[in-house]
Amino acid sequence: MESPDAPQQTDISNIGEFGLIAVLRDKLGEPSDDDLVSGIGDDTAVYRVDDDRVHLLTTDTLTEGIHFDRAFMPMEHLGFKALSVNVSDIAAMNATPRYATVTLGLSQQVSVEMAETIYEGVKEACDAYDMTVVGGDTVSAHALSLSVTVVGEADENDVVYRSGAQVGDKLCVTGDIGASYAGLKVLVRNRQQLDEQGEDFQPNLDPFSYVIRRHLAPPAQLKTVKDWADAGVTPNALIDISDGLASEVHHLCEASEVGAQLYEPALPIDPETRNTATDFGEDVNRYALIGGEDYELVFTMPEEDLDALDPQSYTVIGDIEAPEDPDHPVLIQRADGENVPLQPGGYDHFDDRA
């Protein structure tokens, strides 16, 4: 038996999460399944189930102390969010969800009533997204966790990958961004104040109700998928925002072998998100670019196709361009006119602005 203390151990932080995924993917080798359309590397896997239909498979876990804080995460919202983050991956392939499995990791502190409340949120998500929980498990765990797998479906020709962006496409985003991160900021501050002031603390969260809701119970943008089908248009490339807009645009550009020019003043930001950033004395564009967990969709489409869509349903935030500088495939023009490289984690010189 090998020892877990064997020599030459490399810390995962040395290569990062995406580096590790690349290493593990290499370990598995090239898949050889004839019906597999797309394996590791996009928001979901895609495989054929008959001549023109595909299924899509994705999995995501939320763990207490890492992805949520039980002190401010209502259990019902936890159930809803665990489904949403998976459904968002299905939507990010221009597909619809069908079946889910839910595995509940139970720590000692979890009661029957808490588990039931989590499942109320699961049920609410199933009703909202028209899908069915078909299985799962309850397991003992060190911390409360919810692992969800979702099977989606689509016509094979309708599936949109992150790799399809074309030079000349408009770069667009649904809804508004940065709200989830703003909500998290408020919740963390609220908890700190509660810890410090105890029962004397009278929180007033009313001015932040939208951003808090966006953090705790984000909806997946399935309606957008339906709107595109109704309008008879299909994006060229598509990805959802889980890690933050800057990171996702980089993934999309890398997979599509293109560059992008973004316009900072065009970023769609809700007034409440702006007010929250002002309240914290921070740059709201940072929230929008690197905040994460928005679960909006980023897509690219020729301008003429955009005309078929409700203009309220999306915002053009930039253009897909030929990649000029391979080290800086994504540029962002700021309000003052300066055009700077956008790093996956934000601006090159974000730190001296925040």
Added chain:
Amino acid sequence: MESPDAPQQTDISNIGEFGLIAVLRDKLGEPSDDDLVSGIGDDTAVYRVDDDRVHLLTTDTLTEGIHFDRAFMPMEHLGFKALSVNVSDIAAMNATPRYATVTLGLSQQVSVEMAETIYEGVKEACDAYDMTVVGGDTVSAHALSLSVTVVGEADENDVVYRSGAQVGDKLCVTGDIGASYAGLKVLVRNRQQLDEQGEDFQPNLDPFSYVIRRHLAPPAQLKTVKDWADAGVTPNALIDISDGLASEVHHLCEASEVGAQLYEPALPIDPETRNTATDFGEDVNRYALIGGEDYELVFTMPEEDLDALDPQSYTVIGDIEAPEDPDHPVLIQRADGENVPLQPGGYDHFDDRA
């Protein structure tokens, strides 16, 4: 927001894991999906993908400190076992695995090399079971964990449920049982001796190599599924042994609304498992009945169909009978001729024998 300290919290131990699953299942209500053949309640979910083909979906998690001890679980075996336990659920529906997603929960102590070694085991399992990893994730976690989801496939008419046992069927099991538990006993003792004696300890695990292997890297019984197809026979009811034979036979009888008569001397037990129990001064039948993690298949079949099978590939351990006493649907006749009720966790009076 609700408080996690709300009143009237019921400890999950009050209703048990199966009680909790029943509560959560009720919460979700009856599924209404036309293509869903079987949802929560069997080893996997089953749904139609075309006129006569179904897919099967199952998920299982192994967590450090709960399902395995990193001190004696080689990382390669961990990867293999995490796939095996899921493939075993697919085999327990008389189906074959096709695709898997693997989510690696990474604690601080996990290095790049350890993750790679885990994936060597994942790859080995994919090759052994002829399946493909199509996705997954790496997530931060409090403890090392491996969450796997497997999609399997079968003709709809070939799928076997735990609910199909018929009075008059022979109750059978593949391979041998109790070995995994015997291996666990040896590994735990070995670790304790190492802790106590430090570097002076010279373990000799050679006499236990089979039972240790059965615990650390159990194979799923896919070959049996193939043998049945080749012989042109199908069991009436089928379940795999994850929680222990006694528990699984109860699940099968409850779902099928039948009783069972087992014969203790017929239980297939490897000589090394017997020697291990003797070494510990324990009853080997206890290992076989409640040990768990054998991942053999329990099936029921009419006697005439059994004639088509290789007699080396299974053991008849009892008969399916009409249920007489609803409180004791399963009886076991011991070597001395006494016929006693078998509880899901073992004999009624197991404690005074062990």
